[in-house]
Amino acid sequence: MSAPAVPLASTARRAAAMSACPVHSLRGKLRQARLRPTRQRIALGWLLFGRGNRHLTAEMLFEEARAAKLPVSLATVYNTLHQFTAAGLLREIAVEGARAYFDTNPTPHHHFLVEETGALLDISDRDIALGPLPLPPPGCEIAGVDVVVRVRRAAQKGG
Numbered sequence: 080m081s082a083p084a085v086p087l088a089s090t091a092r093r094a095a096a097m098s099a100c101p102v103h104s105l106r107g108k109l110r111q112a113r114l115r116p117t118r119q120r121i122a123l124g125w126l127l128f129g130r131g132n133r134h135l136t137a138e139m140l141f142e143e144a145r146a147a148k149l150p151v152s153l154a155t156v157y158n159t160l161h162q163f164t165a166a167g168l169l170r171e172i173a174v175e176g177a178r179a180y181f182d183t184n185p186t187p188h189h190h191f192l193v194e195e196t197g198a199l200l201d202i203s204d205r206d207i208a209l210g211p212l213p214l215p216p217p218g219c220e221i222a223g224v225d226v227v228v229r230v231r232r233a234a235q236k237g238g
């Protein structure tokens with residue numbers, strides 16, 4: 080049996096965590112997008128970008144902010160989401176009616192919409208092929224194509 084390697088492992092983990100410090104990279108991300116890294120942007124950005132690729136409505140982010148005891152209003156959450164979107168850090172996806180999702184992965188990709196829950200899931204680029212696109216209306220050009228594939232729980236078979 081070898082000696083417990085806990086202290087060494089935790090030191091290595093700490094070093095790794097520091098080199099990929101989320102707040103540090105978030106500040107860089109904001110500066111790159113020409114957004115001043117204010118306390119509120121850092122706090123909301125931490126919630127948004129700290130957990131991988133996500134799809135959030137303003138209300139969902141507001142609830143997370145409240146749970147994290149951040150003193151922000153829903154209006155501030157909306158404004159911040161739209162500033163991040165305008166700066167290219169988020170992509171806004173209008174799914175239905177008044178509901179808009181903000182995607183922390185701003186690169187073009189497509190989604191499943193789960194009808195029961197309203198949740199969005201990414202579709203891998205490999206798994207979808209687009210046919211020829213229609214000609215845009217006069218004076219317009221195609222800015223992007225967002226495919227939303229609606230899914231629902233399949234009916235139970237047999238049994």
Ligand SMILES: [Zn+2]
Binds near residue numbers: 134188190200201
């Ligand atoms: Zn997505």
